[in-house]
Amino acid sequence: MVAAGQSRRFLGPTHKLFAPIAGEPLIVRALEAVARWQLARTVLVINPAHRDFFERERSRLEALGVTALVDGGAERQDSVRAGLALMPADAEVVLVHDAARPLTSAHLIPPLVTAARESGAAILAVPVADTIKRVEKGMIRATVDRRELWQAQTPQAFRLEVLRNVMRTSGEDLVTDEALLCERAGIPVRVVPGEPRNLKVTTVEDLALAEALFILEQREGKRGS
Numbered sequence: 001m002v003a004a005g006q007s008r009r010f011l012g013p014t015h016k017l018f019a020p021i022a023g024e025p026l027i028v029r030a031l032e033a034v035a036r037w038q039l040a041r042t043v044l045v046i047n048p049a050h051r052d053f054f055e056r057e058r059s060r061l062e063a064l065g066v067t068a069l070v071d072g073g074a075e076r077q078d079s080v081r082a083g084l085a086l087m088p089a090d091a092e093v094v095l096v097h098d099a100a101r102p103l104t105s106a107h108l109i110p111p112l113v114t115a116a117r118e119s120g121a122a123i124l125a126v127p128v129a130d131t132i133k134r135v136e137k138g139m140i141r142a143t144v145d146r147r148e149l150w151q152a153q154t155p156q157a158f159r160l161e162v163l164r165n166v167m168r169t170s171g172e173d174l175v176t177d178e179a180l181l182c183e184r185a186g187i188p189v190r191v192v193p194g195e196p197r198n199l200k201v202t203t204v205e206d207l208a209l210a211e212a213l214f215i216l217e218q219r220e221g222k223r224g225s
Contacts, residue, residue: 001043010201026210041087042068045079087160091160092159095113097156098154100200100202109155112192121157122190124156126193127146153198158182162187
C-alpha cells in the first residue's frame with residue numbers, strides 16, 4: 001500500500017490520510033478494507049515525515065495485517081520500489097494499492113489476482129460514464145468516443161518478477177501507475193471490472209463522498225445482520 005504522497009490537492013486542514021471517515025483516519029479505513037483481502041503480507045510505504053504517527057500506531061497497524069513499514073521516496077516509482085524490496089522471493093503475485101482508496105471490496109481481489117497470475121499484469125477499472133471532450137485553449141476540439149475508455153483504479157496486480165523487471169528498466173520516466181510501465185514494455189495488461197465506489201480521495205469533496213458511502217454501507221450491513 002502506497003501512502004507516501006504529499007496530498008497537495010487536498011485542501012483540508014490536515015493531510016488526507018489522517019482526515020476522518022466516520023471517526024477514524026482515512027488510512028485506517030483503507031487498511032481495514034485491505035485486511036479483508038486475506039493477503040499473506042502487507043507492506044505499508046509511508047512518507048518519512050509521518051513516521052512518528054505510524055510508529056505510535058504500530059500495534060494497531062499490525063492488528064490490521066501490516067507486516068512492515070518502509071519509507072517511500074520523492075516519486076511514486078521510488079515508493080513502489082521500496083515496497084517491492086520487502087516482498088519475499090517466493091511471492092507469486094503482488095498488489096499495488098493507493099492508500100487513498102478506503103472502500104475497495106474484497107470480492108474484487110480473487111479475480112484480479114487470477115488475471116495477473118495468468119497474464120502477468122491486471123488492473124481494476126470502470127468504464128467512463130461521462131461524455132468526454134478534447135479541449136484546447138478553452139474550446140472543444142473533439143468529442144472522444146467513450147466506448148473504449150476506462151478509468152483505472154487500484155489495486156493493480158502483477159506477477160512479482162514482471163513488476164520487478166519493468167521497475168528495473170523504467171529509468172527516470174515518471175508514471176501515474178505501474179500498468180503503464182507494463183504497457184511500455186509490451187506486457188499485456190488485463191482489465192478486471194471494478195466498482196465506482198472504489199473511489200480515490202483526492203479532494204475534500206471526495207472525502208465527504210467516501211464517508212457517506214461508508215456510513216451507508218455500515219447501516220445496510222447492520223440491517224442485513
